[in-house]
Amino acid sequence: MTKWENRAARLAGEQGTIVKDWGGRLAVALVYPNTYHVGMSSLGLHALYRLFNQYDDVVCERAFWDNAHAPLALESQRPLTDFSALACTVSYELDYLNLVALLRAAGIPPLAEQRDERHPIVIAGGPAPTANPVPLSLVCDAVAVGDGEVLVPPILDALRAGDRTQQLAALAAVPGIYTLHAPRTTRRQWAPDLDAFPVSTVIHTADTEFGDMTLVEVARGCGRGCRFCLTGYCLRPPRERSLDVLLQQAEEGLRHRARIGLVGAAVSDYSRIDELATGIRALGGRIAVSSLRADSLTEPLLAALAESGVQTLTLAPEAGSQRLRDVIRKGLTEEQILRAAEQAQAHRFRRLKLYFMVGLPGETDADVAAIVDLCQAVRARFRGTITAKLTPFVPKAGTPFQWVAMASAFTLRTRQRRLRRDLRQLGIGVRLDNAEWAAVQGVLSRGDEDVGRALAVCKAPHRGAWRGALYVYDVDPACYLGAWPLDEPFPWDVVAPLSPPYQGGSNADRDLLRREYQRAIELT
Numbered sequence: 001m002t003k004w005e006n007r008a009a010r011l012a013g014e015q016g017t018i019v020k021d022w023g024g025r026l027a028v029a030l031v032y033p034n035t036y037h038v039g040m041s042s043l044g045l046h047a048l049y050r051l052f053n054q055y056d057d058v059v060c061e062r063a064f065w066d067n068a069h070a071p072l073a074l075e076s077q078r079p080l081t082d083f084s085a086l087a088c089t090v091s092y093e094l095d096y097l098n099l100v101a102l103l104r105a106a107g108i109p110p111l112a113e114q115r116d117e118r119h120p121i122v123i124a125g126g127p128a129p130t131a132n133p134v135p136l137s138l139v140c141d142a143v144a145v146g147d148g149e150v151l152v153p154p155i156l157d158a159l160r161a162g163d164r165t166q167q168l169a170a171l172a173a174v175p176g177i178y179t180l181h182a183p184r185t186t187r188r189q190w191a192p193d194l195d196a197f198p199v200s201t202v203i204h205t206a207d208t209e210f211g212d213m214t215l216v217e218v219a220r221g222c223g224r225g226c227r228f229c230l231t232g233y234c235l236r237p238p239r240e241r242s243l244d245v246l247l248q249q250a251e252e253g254l255r256h257r258a259r260i261g262l263v264g265a266a267v268s269d270y271s272r273i274d275e276l277a278t279g280i281r282a283l284g285g286r287i288a289v290s291s292l293r294a295d296s297l298t299e300p301l302l303a304a305l306a307e308s309g310v311q312t313l314t315l316a317p318e319a320g321s322q323r324l325r326d327v328i329r330k331g332l333t334e335e336q337i338l339r340a341a342e343q344a345q346a347h348r349f350r351r352l353k354l355y356f357m358v359g360l361p362g363e364t365d366a367d368v369a370a371i372v373d374l375c376q377a378v379r380a381r382f383r384g385t386i387t388a389k390l391t392p393f394v395p396k397a398g399t400p401f402q403w404v405a406m407a408s409a410f411t412l413r414t415r416q417r418r419l420r421r422d423l424r425q426l427g428i429g430v431r432l433d434n435a436e437w438a439a440v441q442g443v444l445s446r447g448d449e450d451v452g453r454a455l456a457v458c459k460a461p462h463r464g465a466w467r468g469a470l471y472v473y474d475v476d477p478a479c480y481l482g483a484w485p486l487d488e489p490f491p492w493d494v495v496a497p498l499s500p501p502y503q504g505g506s507n508a509d510r511d512l513l514r515r516e517y518q519r520a521i522e523l524t
Contacts, residue, residue, distance in 0.1 A: 007074055010036060015256060016203040018049070019075050020059040026159055028052050028060045029073055029080050029120070031088040033098035036064045036074075041209035043217055043263050044089055044126065044148070046202040051152045052087065058156060060087075065098040071106045080106040083120045085159050088140065089148075090126040093444035094437060097461035099124070100139060104459075111456040112141050112180070117164050121171070123155065128445070130188060131234045132397035132492035133178040135444055138452035142171045142179045145495055146189030147220075149197040151176050178494055180449075185496045188234070194220060195245045204256050213261040213288055214253030218246060218276070222265035224293075226318075227329045227400040227520050228357070231265050234398050238265075243272045243279070250280045259286040259308065268296040277304035291316070294332055294340035306347040313344045316355035319363075320370030327362050327523045328401075329516070334374065341381040351385045354378065358415050359393040359407030362524025368415050372422045379426055387429040390416050392438035396445055397492045400516035405483040406442045409435040440466055443480045448491035450475050486514065 032039030039045055052060035061073040100110045108119050124136050125144030133143035144151045158170035172182035176189035199217035221238035250260045260280050267289040280287050286308030294315050317337050319325045344352050356371050392412045395401050412435035420430040458469040497509045
């Protein structure tokens with residue numbers, strides 16, 4: 001199948017695609033630096049596609065990173081150099097490498113300072129650059145810090161400002177935009193009223209993780225305060241959509257799919273989750289959820305999930321021992337976790353997925369062994385299939401753990417392999433995230449301009465190419481993976497704290513984060 005035939009087949013399998021004539025319109029390519037399958041699974045991409053295309057004078061088309069093909073806009077098959085701007089939504093730091101490769105393949109210099117009037121303006125946003133915009137600021141002409149609902153309108157105004165020089169100057173003046181063209185601190189922008197901005201699946205396609213459902217964002221942010229969590233801090237304050245608005249979105253979504261996927265940092269924490277779940281069932285729909293907490297499961301919610309044919313329940317204890325769960329401020333007891341396993345059995349779910357982090361601050365061999373003990377206790381209460389996902393802990397900018405050292409790849413691998421051996425002996429499946437790639441993520445998470453320069457010269461999204469790029473600029477990964485001195489400034493200090501009471505994430509007051517960090521250290 002040729003490149004054109006492959007893209008044409010994808011378009012033919014979509015419902016909801018927006019196709020506009022280019023005449024007289026500002027052309028924006030919405031870029032997701034990963035595969036079509038991964039990108040179309042991102043509700044953030046759908047939200048931005050709707051936001052940009054709601055303007056009559058804007059044509060917004062999608063582009064994805066594909067190793068096999070040069071990047072072209074999906075809707076029109078045009079090269080990315082035909083667009084006035086690339087709006088790149090980046091959820092994970094490792095996709096920075098894909099973004100550089102995508103720009104290079106599109107004939108666009110990966111270093112922002114090397115571009116001129118022949119090239120589109122490159123703008124990045126998303127959770128990772130919101131926490132720390134500095135590494136991408138050398139690759140992108142501008143980095144958007146915060147919610148797209150607030151940032152898209154002024155960004156479009158800036159892109160309408162005239163020639164490239166005028167556009168860049170206008171972008172630099174937008175609140176929430178960080179750029180090396182006019183370096184200054186910026187403040188994260190956030191949407192206080194989510195009801196004003198519906199976020200749900202815009203384009204339905206079978207070629208995605210959630211092809212059988214319409215996704216609906218229930219809430220944004222999280223008030224739990226887990227000390228490791230980027231989402232819980234950089235998306236503060238936590239906000240919910242009203243029940244009426246969610247049921248309206250669900251009703252619309254059921255015209256396209258029989259299942260509604262509820263999305264949020266912790267869906268079971270939604271204040272009216274029982275009414276929402278039973279309301280969707282009353283509409284004739286089935287439900288699925290992105291995440292649940294063991295301490296906020298309710299019988300009506302579990303019943304609605306079971307009746308909807310959901311076969312897998314996913315929980316995240318994060319740590320095996322109570323001591324370590326207290327260190328990370330997870331707020332879960334073993335009793336609550338085991339009670340959730342009993343509820344899963346009572347409602348006859350077939351599979352239980354448990355998420356753990358390896359290498360958490362203060363972790364000991366006893367804490368690692370406690371993961372096995374906890375899984376064994378769960379095994380005694382749940383007769384279905386159990387899978388444990390073991391993810392290396394990566395310190396994130398703007399969280400209380402931004403100061404801590406990351407465990408070495410050797411330590412992470414050793415602990416993962418030990419856990420895999422012991423858990424398999426219990427009949428529990430194991431999935432491992434790669435420890436070496438986690439170290440790359442750690443450098444990008446807490447990176448500065450030196451890391452950004454190395455990123456821009458990285459020849460391919462592979463670890464060997466990344467090591468070579470670091471060597472070119474004499475960048476030592478240990479400087480970013482080790483403990484950070486409490487009194488030393490951070491690269492991401494360019495993001496100013498929000499005013500009380502809405503402090504959070506990369507925008508949180510440093511003293512607030514330091515207090516949480518010190519409380520954690522006292523428990524280790």
